[in-house]
Amino acid sequence: MPDRHPHGSLQRRSARAVDIRRPGALERKTAAVYDTTTEGMVGWEFTRTRRWIVYILAAVVFAIACVFLSHWQYDRGQQATRYNARVEQNFHAAPVSLDTVLPRLDAYDAHDQWKPVAVTGEYLTKDQLFVRTRPCGNGTGFEVLTPLKLSDGKIFIVDRGCIGPGSDPARPKSEPKPPSGTVSLVARIEPSEAVKGSTPAIRNQIESINLEQVRQRLGGGAVYTGAYGLLDTQTPASATALTKVVTGAPTVGTVIHWSYMIQWMLIAMIGFGGLWYAMRTEFRRLNADHPEERERARKRRQRAARKKFTDAEIEDELLDGYVPLSRWGIEGTVSVLPPAPRSFGAIGGASAAGAPGADASASSQQSPRRGPDVIVIQPSEPATGPAEPADSGDSTGPDRHPDRVD
Secondary structure (H helix, E strand, O other): OOOOOHHHHHHHHHHHHHHHHOOOOOOOOOOOOOOOOOOOOOOOHHHHOHHHHHHHHHHHHHHHHHHHHHHHHHHHHHHHHHHHHHHHHHHOOOOEEHHHHOOOOOOOOHHHOOOEEEEEEEEOHHHOEEEEEEEEOOEEEEEEEEEEEEOOOOEEEEEEEEEOEOOOOOOEOOOOOOOOOEEEEEEEEEEOOOOOOOOOOOOOEEOOOOHHHHHHHOOOOOEOOOEEEEEEEEEOOOOOOOEOOOOOOOOOOOHHHHHHHHHHHHHHHHHHHHHHHHHHHHHHHHOOOOHHHHHHHHHHHHHHHOOOOOHHHHHHHHHHOOOOHHHHOOOEEEEEEOOOOEEEOOOOHHHHHHOOOHHHHHHHHOEEEOOOOEEEEEEOOOOOOOOOOOOOOOOOOOOOOOOOOO
């Protein structure tokens, strides 16, 4: 019969064509993926490809960078060692005159830090200043700066110690007075600090020991602006004892620099170790069919089989119900055959046989029960011995599988 709806037929054919061409309409299969760069190479030939040359060069550059960083930490450690030696030497040196260390008002040499100087003069109590938010004991407090006027009219700033805050954290708990009259003291040289903070100045407080700002607060004059002194000893002593800012030679740590130096060398070695691991993995993949490599792989599996089971392997055994053959160094597969159902008679068959309708009762009490699972190990390489003849017995019984072990 001719098609009465030619347009409809054309639409159906077009729809089928669209279905065929539509992406995803046909079942797609995953194609095999090959490394076209190294596939087919044997031995260590792959290391001469562009990709692996880049890998090797990257590892070398990374190692060179680690060596430079390690050497940098070595230099830092050497600098810290020299600094500590200088601090120890200056801290325990005999006091010298102030003019020997500070020949000019703005003079300061970093090699003279912590060196003790002997000074004699008179404190200017009315010009005393407090440096806020400074370490003091186990907390923060105020360092007390008192100008000392020398016999030649010059002014040397002395840090007499620190004192804690009072009920108002913004103010010291007291304003300790220095001894009046002429005093003789020993102070340790410290450099002027940088300007810190922008908090509006309080009456007699400053943010940092910037000696130029201190000179301005004193109204100018011949003030030492290169360095000041940390009080060590004083005669006569002050009526109010202050906490010393420094009680021992303030050395810096050097162990951290040596540890970083060793760590950078280890990181460089780890980089080469990662490169070697990648190269060995690629070598084993490309040479997996070589007899020598197969023998080495077999020995590796045997060594792994002698190791103690890990927690992950024990968990996998509990979940899967078996341990892979590769864990025992065996190449092959494991399959589990379903067991054949078995029939078991009812308990007390003798009494059932003497009762009327015993056959029917025994038949009704018989029920199929599941037998044990059968695990079959199939080695990768078939055995070379002669095949055993198959069992020609009845195939309907429970022993119909010749390779089953019940």
